[in-house]
Amino acid sequence: MNAANTSEQLDTKEIQALDSAHFIHPFTDHGDLATRGARVITRSEGVYVWDSEGEKLFDAMSGLWCVNAGYGRQALAQAAYDQMMTLPFYNSFFQTTNVPAVKLATKLASLAPKVGDRSFEHVFFSSSGSESNDSNVRMVRRYWDLLGQPQRKVIISRHNAYHGSTMAGASLGGMSGMHAQGDLPIPNITHIEQPYFYENGKPGETADEFGIRAAGWLEEKILQIGADKVAAFIAEPIQGAGGVIIPPATYWPEIQRIVDKYGILLISDEVICAFGRLGHWFAYERFGYKPDLVTFAKAVTSGYIPLGGVMVGDRVAKVLIEKGGEFNHGYTYSGHPVACAVALANLEIMEAEQLPQRVRGEMGDYFAKRYAELNDHPLVGMTESCGFVAGLVLVKNKQTRERFKEEDAVGMICRGHCFNNGLIMRAVGDRMIIAPPLTLTHAQIDEMIALITNALDLTYADVKKNGWLA
Numbered sequence: 001m002n003a004a005n006t007s008e009q010l011d012t013k014e015i016q017a018l019d020s021a022h023f024i025h026p027f028t029d030h031g032d033l034a035t036r037g038a039r040v041i042t043r044s045e046g047v048y049v050w051d052s053e054g055e056k057l058f059d060a061m062s063g064l065w066c067v068n069a070g071y072g073r074q075a076l077a078q079a080a081y082d083q084m085m086t087l088p089f090y091n092s093f094f095q096t097t098n099v100p101a102v103k104l105a106t107k108l109a110s111l112a113p114k115v116g117d118r119s120f121e122h123v124f125f126s127s128s129g130s131e132s133n134d135s136n137v138r139m140v141r142r143y144w145d146l147l148g149q150p151q152r153k154v155i156i157s158r159h160n161a162y163h164g165s166t167m168a169g170a171s172l173g174g175m176s177g178m179h180a181q182g183d184l185p186i187p188n189i190t191h192i193e194q195p196y197f198y199e200n201g202k203p204g205e206t207a208d209e210f211g212i213r214a215a216g217w218l219e220e221k222i223l224q225i226g227a228d229k230v231a232a233f234i235a236e237p238i239q240g241a242g243g244v245i246i247p248p249a250t251y252w253p254e255i256q257r258i259v260d261k262y263g264i265l266l267i268s269d270e271v272i273c274a275f276g277r278l279g280h281w282f283a284y285e286r287f288g289y290k291p292d293l294v295t296f297a298k299a300v301t302s303g304y305i306p307l308g309g310v311m312v313g314d315r316v317a318k319v320l321i322e323k324g325g326e327f328n329h330g331y332t333y334s335g336h337p338v339a340c341a342v343a344l345a346n347l348e349i350m351e352a353e354q355l356p357q358r359v360r361g362e363m364g365d366y367f368a369k370r371y372a373e374l375n376d377h378p379l380v381g382m383t384e385s386c387g388f389v390a391g392l393v394l395v396k397n398k399q400t401r402e403r404f405k406e407e408d409a410v411g412m413i414c415r416g417h418c419f420n421n422g423l424i425m426r427a428v429g430d431r432m433i434i435a436p437p438l439t440l441t442h443a444q445i446d447e448m449i450a451l452i453t454n455a456l457d458l459t460y461a462d463v464k465k466n467g468w469l470a
């Protein structure tokens with residue numbers, strides 16, 4: 001058998017052996033993987049994927065926060081095919097352009113709402129979220145240089161943020177495990193604490209009070225560095241990879257007040273939160289703040305093909321375009337015609353099926369209501385959701401919020417029960433998180449909640465058996 005030809009009948013063991021022998025996976029302990037063998041995902045339809053053993057899995061993570069329009073969309077395959085046959089590639093470096101890239105930039109500009117005096121007429125394209133955030137660092141530095149303030153170099157981010165895995169992306173991110181490998185962060189990137197009320201709220205403090213206090217950490221940091229040295233603040237509207245950390249309602253308005261007060265740029269990293277995930281095309285709309293740069297990737301094509309980019313707000317675009325001359329930055333695949341054609345077809349589906357409206361309407365309410373019911377489970381300390389992202393915390397004791405020991409890895413036990421019982425749900429420590437396709441029906445929401453409940457029950461039985469309950 002030619003193992004590389006996936007259309008043939010697969011021998012799982014053979015694929016696993018070849019996988020171990022040749023494929024370096026992202027964020028993976030390969031010693032551990034070699035002993036288990038990777039699960040081979042072979043096909044998909046709607047909200048389900050299947051593995052090489054024929055097991056069906058409800059994909060409550062949309063691949064990796066990407067497949068917002070669901071699997072099996074023929075229109076996206078057709079768009080890619082048609083574009084490949086017409087013009088599979090041409091660069092946009094040397095005063096050339098291509099029609100899908102122009103159309104997509106125009107479309108994205110029309111979908112990004114104007115807020116206050118900020119509007120988005122320009123788009124820079126890359127192929128991923130990480131690249132887009134590298135581009136943000138380049139653009140932010142160029143912006144301040146062009147304005148005659150080259151000393152404004154520092155970008156402030158947050159601990160437990162995720163902004164990608166390149167040198168700049170991992171530096172902007174606040175993952176200590178990533179910083180520990182490779183001498184990161186690079187200079188001029190610094191971090192403040194995250195707005196995680198459940199963990200960092202003081203006794204007696206309301207969520208709204210905490211939101212103001214957490215935003216205040218930004219002002220403290222700005223003053224500590226010197227306001228004239230700060231270039232930008234970058235944040236995810238809701239932290240995704242960090243465990244679906246939803247900030248209190250007061251957080252973003254206070255952040256806006258602070259960035260405005262000191263004139264620093266605001267970067268909204270919406271790689272997870274844009275394209276309907278929170279019920280809007282862009283997430284800044286959901287929280288009502290005014291970013292200068294918006295990072296996107298993933299669901300712009302529903303993950304069918306790599307594409308990322310930055311919505312460049314007028315404040316930055318004007319300076320780069322009018323004062324900048326040539327900006328010495330760009331990628332071979334900036335504005336890739338096939339990726340842009342697929343994105344256009346994807347946005348067409350999202351518009352036709354009103355996916356953002358669905359998420360902020362009755363379907364979102366139903367999702368929130370059913371998800372909140374998981375709060376009644378003895379293992380669940382707290383649930384929270386916003387649009388079609390949700391998280392819950394596994395605890396030893398609901399009243400005292402006592403957590404399990406880190407080395408007991410209860411989240412991983414729960415993830416294992418999900419994975420072995422037809423559900424893909426992610427664990428971040430002891431937070432279990434989901435971000436399902438935006439196409440879910442009522443029946444599929446019910447099915448997903450039943451699958452989660454089953455995995456929680458199995459995990460509860462395990463922790464009880466191990467004597468880990470308080």
Ligand code: PXG
Pocket residue numbers: 064127128129130131133162163164165169236240241242269270271272297298308
């Ligand atoms: N910003 C945010 C907010 C992200 O979530 C990136 C940037 C980087 O995008 P690329 O396309 O370069 O991967 C992301 C990616 C997880 C997980 O464990 C999340 C991401 C990637 C990999 C794993 O939840 N988000």
